[in-house]
């Protein structure tokens with residue numbers, strides 16, 4: 001069993017417990033009382049490379065990265081540094097995140113918030129929206145075509161912008177066919193956990209014009225942002241470098257500055 005299957009199996013177990021506790025109808029009711037979702041697409045489509053800054057305590061590949069006792073404070077720093085969107089990992093077993101982290105982040109910042117998790121059922125989309133999320137990650141490799149199409153549609157119908165993550169040309173095609181407007185290329189394989197920084201540049205050309213391109217994982221600093229901008233990235237998603245760096249606010253600001261004039265760098 002690959003790492004992804006293993007993680008999803010754990011996610012499904014935890015999900016069953018929550019579903020026994022809170023009904024789908026209750027979640028739908030909560031969704032009616034949260035503020036309407038924010039749309040990240042205008043900023044993503046605007047000039048420069050947007051930065052999605054991630055609240056990430058640990059990962060299966062690296063173990064503990066940062067304790068992050070106050071995720072809202074960290075998110076506030078990211079926002080002050082110019083992050084377009086805050087990503088919050090809510091997976092518990094491998095990434096030490098919770099939905100409560102997302103609720104706290106949402107209460108602090110004014111920019112859109114992404115629920116980063118292993119979403120396999122509509123219930124999790126309603127959970128995300130009820131917690132105040134504006135975007136939700138959908139990982140192509142974890143889903144059948146029918147599931148992917150259904151979750152993209154469901155997300156859109158409740159105001160969530162799905163970020164559809166692919167790792168191969170075939171997965172990019174499946175994301176496009178599912179109607180994704182926002183596609184992430186993950187430089188880290190969720191099967192082997194290896195980062196190959198050339199993955200984005202290799203696959204970006206297969207994403208049709210008009211779809212927003214997100215480069216995910218392995219971004220260490222401004223130079224990588226310039227490289228990815230040249231390769232066609234509209235957005236970069238960065239976790240580890242920011243949570244382990246000295247100052248999250250200036251860390252984000254440096255990435256934003258590097259991506260501010262991508263046309264100059266684009267070959």
Ligand SMILES: O=P(O)(O)OC[C@@H](O)[C@@H](O)c1c[nH]c2ccccc12
Pocket residue numbers: 054056116117139165186216217218219237238239240241
């Ligand atoms: O910490 P990094 O290397 O900057 O990567 C961030 C983000 O891309 C990574 O956390 C991620 C990308 N896709 C995922 C899917 C599930 C969990 C985590 C991820």
